Amino acid sequence: MSYDEFYIKSVVRAIPDWPEAGVIFRDVTPVFKDPRAMRMVCDAFIQRYMRTGITHIASVDARGFLLGSVVAYQLNLPLVLIRKKGKLPGTTLSREYQLEYGKAAIEMQTDALEPGNRVVIFDDLIATGGTLLAAISLIHELGAEVEEVAALIDLPDLEGSQRIQDSGIPVHALLAYEGL
Structure with missing residues (x-):
């Protein structure tokens, strides 16, 4: 370490x-x-994505915004917000996903991305992966590609990072914590 x-x-x-x-x-x-x-934290992510050819940073509501916005600013890239349902104006796409205690939904504006865009999705933590898999689905629906999911923390015992990798998307987390 x-x-x-x-x-x-x-x-x-x-x-x-x-x-x-x-x-x-x-x-x-x-x-x-x-x-x-x-x-x-931000410098580690900026260094990782500095010369990668990504075109957009997407951030998941809410702590993902804090990391993604700094990285997008430093790399001079557009920031795409993925928010809880009902929080974005205009025309949106929505995706439901399972929580341990029910369902939730996230949204993204339909004009946020277009085919050919190469996106890194930021969140603070990867647990079960439901939110991030829903975000990946929204990005793909707009024709863009997800290059990687980035997070400050991975909780590998909850298998979210494995689910994301099984969907064909690489995962990069700065820290991992074993055990629940």
């Missing part, structure tokens, strides 16, 4: 038994409060 990874991991807060008993919640909000950690 590099010094940067060690430092960032030391800033992420573990909250036991939240949202339910037996779960260790990985709280990334301290990263956003620590300028050094935030710079390390």
Whole structure:
């Protein structure tokens, strides 16, 4: 583990038994409060995507916006927002996905992407992968290609990153936490 990874991991807060008993919640909000950690995270992603030929950054509501917007700004790329249903004006596409306790839906504006665009999707954390798989589906419906899914944290025991990779999309996470 590099010094940067060690430092960032030391800033992420573990909250036991939240949202339910037996779960260790990985709280990334301290990263956003620590300028050094935030710079390390964003710089790592900027370096990764600097010379890749991607044309757009897509970010998932809401903490994905914080990472994706910085990366899009630094790489001088358009930022595409993927939001919870009912939050975007204009004509949108919508996708439902399963949660542990029901269903949710995300949306994207129909003019956000076009065929030939090459997109990296940002989110803060990969758990079961439902939200990101729905985002991939929306992007593909507009004819664009997803080059990679990027996240600060992967929780591999929940198999979301594996589901995304099984769909043919590479995954890059800066940190991984084993165990629930």
